[in-house]
Each structure stands twice: as structure tokens, then as C-alpha cells.
Amino acid sequence: MKGVTVLLALLAAVHCSSPPSGRQGETTPDFGSERAPTDPDSTDAAREVAVTSVVAVTIEPATLRLETQTTGMLAATAFDAEGGVVLGSTFSWASSDAAIVEVTPDGVVIGREIGTATVTATTEGVTGTADVIVTGPPIDRVVVAPTSRIMAVGEAITMSVTLFDARNAPIEDPRDVAFSTSDESIVSVDAGGLVTAVSGGAATVTTTVEGIEATSAFTVTAEPIDRVDVVPQSLRLIRGDTAQLVGAAFSGDTEETSVPLQWSSSDPTVATVDATGLVTSLDEATTYVTATAAGVSGSVEVTVTFDFSQITAGGMHACGLVEGRAYCWGADGDLQLGHDAGAGPARVVTDLTFQRIAAGGRHTCAIDVDGKAHCWGRGDEGQRGDGSILGAALPAPVAGNHTFVAIAASSSGTCAVESGQLCCWGEYGESNSLTPVIMGPYTSPSMGAGHVCAVQGNAGYCFGDNADGQLGLNAFGGSFAPWQPVTGGFTFDRFGAGARHTCAMTTGGATACWGDNTFGQVGDGTNDPRSTPILISSPVALSRVSAGSEHTCALSLAGVPYCWGRNDVGQLGTGAAAGTVTTPTVASTVETFSAISAGGKFTCAISVDGDPHCWGDGTDGQLGRGGSSLVPRVVPGF
Numbered sequence: 001m002k003g004v005t006v007l008l009a010l011l012a013a014v015h016c017s018s019p020p021s022g023r024q025g026e027t028t029p030d031f032g033s034e035r036a037p038t039d040p041d042s043t044d045a046a047r048e049v050a051v052t053s054v055v056a057v058t059i060e061p062a063t064l065r066l067e068t069q070t071t072g073m074l075a076a077t078a079f080d081a082e083g084g085v086v087l088g089s090t091f092s093w094a095s096s097d098a099a100i101v102e103v104t105p106d107g108v109v110i111g112r113e114i115g116t117a118t119v120t121a122t123t124e125g126v127t128g129t130a131d132v133i134v135t136g137p138p139i140d141r142v143v144v145a146p147t148s149r150i151m152a153v154g155e156a157i158t159m160s161v162t163l164f165d166a167r168n169a170p171i172e173d174p175r176d177v178a179f180s181t182s183d184e185s186i187v188s189v190d191a192g193g194l195v196t197a198v199s200g201g202a203a204t205v206t207t208t209v210e211g212i213e214a215t216s217a218f219t220v221t222a223e224p225i226d227r228v229d230v231v232p233q234s235l236r237l238i239r240g241d242t243a244q245l246v247g248a249a250f251s252g253d254t255e256e257t258s259v260p261l262q263w264s265s266s267d268p269t270v271a272t273v274d275a276t277g278l279v280t281s282l283d284e285a286t287t288y289v290t291a292t293a294a295g296v297s298g299s300v301e302v303t304v305t306f307d308f309s310q311i312t313a314g315g316m317h318a319c320g321l322v323e324g325r326a327y328c329w330g331a332d333g334d335l336q337l338g339h340d341a342g343a344g345p346a347r348v349v350t351d352l353t354f355q356r357i358a359a360g361g362r363h364t365c366a367i368d369v370d371g372k373a374h375c376w377g378r379g380d381e382g383q384r385g386d387g388s389i390l391g392a393a394l395p396a397p398v399a400g401n402h403t404f405v406a407i408a409a410s411s412s413g414t415c416a417v418e419s420g421q422l423c424c425w426g427e428y429g430e431s432n433s434l435t436p437v438i439m440g441p442y443t444s445p446s447m448g449a450g451h452v453c454a455v456q457g458n459a460g461y462c463f464g465d466n467a468d469g470q471l472g473l474n475a476f477g478g479s480f481a482p483w484q485p486v487t488g489g490f491t492f493d494r495f496g497a498g499a500r501h502t503c504a505m506t507t508g509g510a511t512a513c514w515g516d517n518t519f520g521q522v523g524d525g526t527n528d529p530r531s532t533p534i535l536i537s538s539p540v541a542l543s544r545v546s547a548g549s550e551h552t553c554a555l556s557l558a559g560v561p562y563c564w565g566r567n568d569v570g571q572l573g574t575g576a577a578a579g580t581v582t583t584p585t586v587a588s589t590v591e592t593f594s595a596i597s598a599g600g601k602f603t604c605a606i607s608v609d610g611d612p613h614c615w616g617d618g619t620d621g622q623l624g625r626g627g628s629s630l631v632p633r634v635v636p637g638f
Contacts, residue, residue, distance in 0.1 A: 054078040054086050057128030059121050064132045066101075066111035068173075074107040074130055076121035091121040101132045111135075114173045136173040137165040142214040144207045150219045150260050151187075151197040152294030159193035159216065161207055178208045187218045197294075221259060221294075223251040228261070228298035230277075230291050237271070237281040238323045239306040245277040247291035247298060261291040271302050306638065307610025313548070313599025314359030315411060316620045319366075320604075320612055324353035326366055326395075329635065331620035334362040335393040336377030343621025345637040348376075350395045359599070360409030365416075366395065371403035373416055381412040382434035383426030389434070398425070399435040410447035410497075415454075417443050428452055429464030430479050440483060448497035448547075450479075453486070455494065458507055460486035468500040469531030470515030476531050488512070488533040498547030498598070503536075503554075510535055511542045511554060519550045520582030521565030527582065538562065538584040548598030553605075554584065559592030561605055561632065569601050570630035571616030577630055587615070589632040605632065612638055 056079040064072050078089035093103045101117035102110040109119060111134035121128050145160040159179065163171040179189045186203040189195045195205055200222035207214045230247045237243055249259045263273040270287040273279050279289055281304040290299045311320040317330030317337060326348040328337040336359070338348035352374065357366040363377030363384060374395035375384035382389055385398035402423065404416040413428035416436070422445055423436035429452045431437075442454035442461060451464030451471060461483040462471040469476045472486035486492070491507040501515030501522060512533035513522040520527055523536035536542075542554040542562060551565030551572060562584035563572035570577040573587030591613060596605040602616030602623065612635040618628040624635035 052080050054124040054126045055081045057126050059128045059130040072109050089123045091123050094120050139210050139212050140166040142212045144214045148217045155294040156196040180206045225249045225294035225296045230298040230300045235302045242280050249293035259293045308606045311604050312359040313597040313604045315361035315600040318604045319359045329624045330622040334378035338376045345624045358407045358409040361411030367404045373398040381427040385425035387434045408445045408447045415445040444494045446495035446497040449499040453495040458491040460492040468516035470502050472514045474532040496545045496547040499549045503545045503547045519566035519580040523564045525582050546598040549600045553598045561587040569617040573615040
């Protein structure tokens, strides 16, 4: 028998169902109104009916509105030819544009972007549709700029409008914005929000979006602005500094103090400026900061730099100068860094501006622009020169009314030059003093662990410990004071004293070294100690020689770094950390440098573009970073 036999009661129940009404403006499909009669005398009998098939599908609601990122529910119903609900139908859901409306297998719709999409539900090849309209969130607040402004006649400005929803989130989708003015004879405003000052007086501009309003007050001055002056006329800052600019608007020769200035920077990545004219420097380059009033502007060139002019490597810390500002990094067990930022690079906490700086073993000294010396860090040997043996966390003045032009530091002593006279304090050349003591007419000082060398009329003189021949007296042993002439017949320009060896640049441009040579730090190709200066075996002419604890570095005339001596932690920068190097060997870098300084077991230098580089031992932060480096690398943070 074809078809399906069902109970009359079940058939009657199906016939009692009717489809929901269609969309507005549409009629429900006509499935016929005649029904098979029910025989009351055969309620317990079964009869045959045709297999039910779907002829129509409807979705409720037929139109659904959602805000972006919210969900809604659609319900689909299938009908047979007689208008009865087909139970148990399984629907396949789809969206005409999933970027606008996403639909799940259960008919849940999600509004993704503003727009309209058609959602379909299909079963047995029959489809129903519904329209889903996605809108943005309702506006809760309208923010405009400016909220108040003083303008000159003829000046124009465009209103800025930002919309927010109830969650205080910006509304990105476009909305209709209307502008109006309280007095068109004073200020006019067009459909795009362009406000133009027409004549003297006060007026209000109202911004309206979907019934939400915001107002701006405008005052128009009758006098035109002829010029805007800004002082200073140019500005030079180091990165991270701030400076205050002052601007004034003039009508003729009269300053219009009631007319506000609008400040701007041509490149905010270089320097920003706030509403008061306060400039904050961010990166090394040049920008122009402009003050504008009534369409008239005045500008200032702002140059931002961060170039090191000096660098000095101490026992386990290093320091440098940038436009006179002191920066230090490395070990800080005795407060020798002058800041509390840890081992990393940071500016010394002081308002002083310096012209010279020297890092010692556990202290630092510098000369300010007025020639006054200041020291900080350890003071147990009087190396800070203030008459005490106390330490200092910040720069403290050296005792006495001195005016210095050069300074050098050792493990526990300091020397400086004043009017052609050398003064020393702390432990120097096996002598001690808590305040500066005049040591005679000597210049270009350099200090080793226990000896001091300096120049007098191009002749070299040294005093102090001579156990390894570091005084250059053609003899080993003993201690000598005061000054002893260096033997060998050379004339010298400057010295570089290491822990127990000494190097110097001759006036003829050659490099000579002497003293302890255990690790090849003399640079003559041997490990033999030298008690008198010997010219080193260099493949190129060198300059700016600097002696460290047990190694030596210098620059070629082209600025290429060469080092020799002990290399157990990579202090020579050659890319290796083993053995000794007895002659000058080029460091592994593509950079060229303008200054170099050899420290305890590390070396620092300044590249020609002003960036500090360090290499060697970095266990105490001497390289400005954690760990050591076998090759020159820029100090991070600069």
C-alpha cells in the first residue's frame, strides 16, 4: 500500500495547525481550505494518506534589526500543500553576506558590520527569507573641538567631531552631522563644519548628531593679525628634553594678548608641542614648531640631537657626555653612576652641565662648564677631593676655588689641570691627599693603578710605582716621587696609563708603550716587559691610544679600532675571547669611531655618528646590557 498510515487523531492535530502570517505587504500562501472529513464512527481505524512534502518556508521575524556585534534569533517553519506545519524539518541556514551578517546552523544571527543581508532557511529544496539590518550603536555623546576659540576677522577653522556610544567607545560608522550658528553675521558655518569669522562679536556653533548636541563658543576680534613672533628663534635639544617656547600675536605694533595661539610640529615623531608651547624632543632630526593666530604663523627650527662627545671606561663602569649632560652605566656598588636607574644607562642626577668627565675604579669626576670639579661614588681614599673619606651618590664639589680644564681618574685617585698646573687628590702615585694638591706644571695627565704620567713641554714625566717598568726609567722596581723624566728620547703629545703599563702618542704621530707585557699589552709582538718606551708593531698609524687594565686600544687615522693585550673576555673586540694578542689587531666592526677608552676588562668608543659602543666583559652592566660581547655593539638605550 502506497503512502503512510497514521492515526486519525494525529492527522486531525496536524490539520489544526496553520502557518504564521507572512511579511508585511505579503499574503500567506494559499494551501486550500478543504480538509478531509473526520468520521466519528471510525476513530479507532487507520486510513492511508499521501507522504507529506514541503511547499513553503517562512522565517520569523521577516525583518530583524541588530546593532553591530550583537545577536538575534530567527525561527523557520515548513508547510505542506494543505497549509499544515511539517514537523521535524531540518533547515540549512545561509547569509547573502557573511561579512555583514553571520548565521549559525541553529538560526542565530550575528551582526558583524553595518549593512543589510538576506538570511535564508532551506529544507527539501524550499527556501524562506528574512532581511537582517545591522546598524551602529546609538550615540550617547558628541565631542567637538574646539569648544571655545578667539578668532580674527577672516580666520577659518574646521570643526572636529567625535561620537561615542554608551560604553564610551568611539563610533566609527558615518552619521549625519548638522552644524548651525547662533549669529551668521559674526560666524558662519557650512555643512562640512567650516567656521568662518565674519565680524567682531560672540556667537555659538551647535553640532547636532541624531538629536545629541554639543556647542562651541566663538569670539571674533575686529583687529587683523599682522605677525606672530616666537622666541627663542631656534632651539637645540637632546633627546628626551623639554623646552618652553613663547609666542605673541601682533596687530601692527600692538600685541593682541586676547588672541590665542595654536601650536603645531611639522614632524611630531621628532618633537611634540602642547597647547602652551612646551616642546618635548623625541628623536634625532630637525622639525619646525609653529604658532598660529588668525591664519598668521611664526615658526622655530627645533634640532634634536643625542651625540656623545666624550666617553670614559672605568674599572667596571662607563660614562659619557651628550651636549654636556652626563650619562653612566655599569657597576654601581659605590654609587659611581650618579643615578638610581640600575646598571643600565641613565642620566646623572644633576642640573650641572659638564665639559670633561673621567671614570675611575669606583668613582667618577667631571668638570662643569665653569671649570669646577665635581665627584661622586667611593671616597675612602679621598678620591672625591672634598676633604672627607665618605662616598657620595650625586655630584659633589671638590674642595677649593679651582678652575680646571682637564681631568683623569684611577682606581682610587684623581688628577686635574688648572692654569697649566697639575693638581691631584685621593691616592695618586703612592701619595695621598683628601683635597687637591699642586703637583707642578704638567698637562695631559693619565693615571694607572699606582702611577701618574703627564706632559711638560712635550717631554714625558711619570712618578709612582715602577715595579713593572711602567715609569719608563730604563729600570724595574722601586717607587719614585716626585716626577721622573721618561727615557728613550721621545717627545710626547699625550699619555694613556694602564694598570701596570703605559702608552703614549709621540709628537711625530707614533705610538710607544712600556711596562708590564705579560699579556702583550705593550704591543711590540712579544711578552717581554719593557722599562723604556718602544715603538709598537702596528700595521697602520694610530691615534688616541688608551690603556686599560691589561689591554690597550687605539684608533687608526681613519677611525678604525685596533686593540692588543689580554683578551680573556673579548675586550679586544676581535670576535674571540681567548689567549693574548701581542700586536695591534683590528676589531670586528664596520663602524668607524672618533674616540676610544679602554677600561678594566672592557672597551668603549664613540662612533662617527655619535653613538656609544662597548665590548668585552659585561657582567656588571659595563656594556649597558646584560652579558658580554666579543665585538663592538651599540650601548642600548641610546
